[in-house]
Amino acid sequence: MTRSPEISDFLAVSAKALRMSCTGEALRAAETVIGRFNTVGPAGGNAARLPVCDWIVPALAAVAPERAALGRTFAALEGQLEWKRRASARESDPQFWSGHANAMILGPGGLEEREDLWIGVTVMAPGVDYATHNHPPEEVYLSLSPGEWWNARMDWTDPGPTGCIYNPPGIAHAMRSGEGPFMAIWYLPL
Template structure:
């Protein structure tokens, strides 16, 4: 089996421990599906041309600095994610146009593992979202369930819950197909997301 990049593996290990250490039954079960698949094999190396969008240049370093001031494992996650981030390609949400301001220029998504990621595979999808302060990511849905790990302050909503602020290191769970959204407050937003794909 091909060895996984050490920093990427550290991001996964620290994220797994944070999620499983603080998640309820449903998110923990979904997370176990993701991490068991990741432990079983390593996907092929993806041919990704790394690239940041302006929102990344403006806000990722501030997000990392905020994480560095928090209790463990957030500083370690910031360091490992920053090392991996240099290899990632950040993009805007599909279908967003320049008229969709401030969202269009205030967000970026990236895939670490999955289709289009630095590790290609089709049974899990692991990525991240960064947003400038004061941005709402629009309502959306997708078939797989989803677990978010908050790296910074931010709020989440879905059709089964009101807006919730889990805090850095907190976990949010979206059941399969549910309508959901997220938003940043007065500081930059950074979170990872994990989806088991069937």
């Protein structure tokens, strides 16, 4: 199996950004993620967009210089991704239903089918709270545009363009956008 140059570039820039941004538990998790980059999974993915994806271009326009390379390499992949709502989203909550989307880059339904690693992205319209949730794998986030994160071990925080967010395994966590669109990449070693 061969990997597309766009995915290779994205992963190389991701490794650099993770190593520059993470410390402690987050860096340990990031190194686990990076260690799995050499494995190439079978090609997958079916491009599909939701209306909230119209916020991707404005979100990418807000990328700070420190994350510009990550934004560029993500933009090269974006049109190939299958954007979906969180499975728990309900039309009875129109702000969340219409205001968010997730896409898998590596992992189930991603551009590479993987069982050992999930890398994906979330986009949210302004003023959206992402539902509090948890999952067994730990998780590291890198922001591409301003936004805030919360988990049961920390108050709401924006890591800025040089920080990262770490969620330990199974911890309750959430995200929210502010006055502008929100976009972040997430990395989960399974």
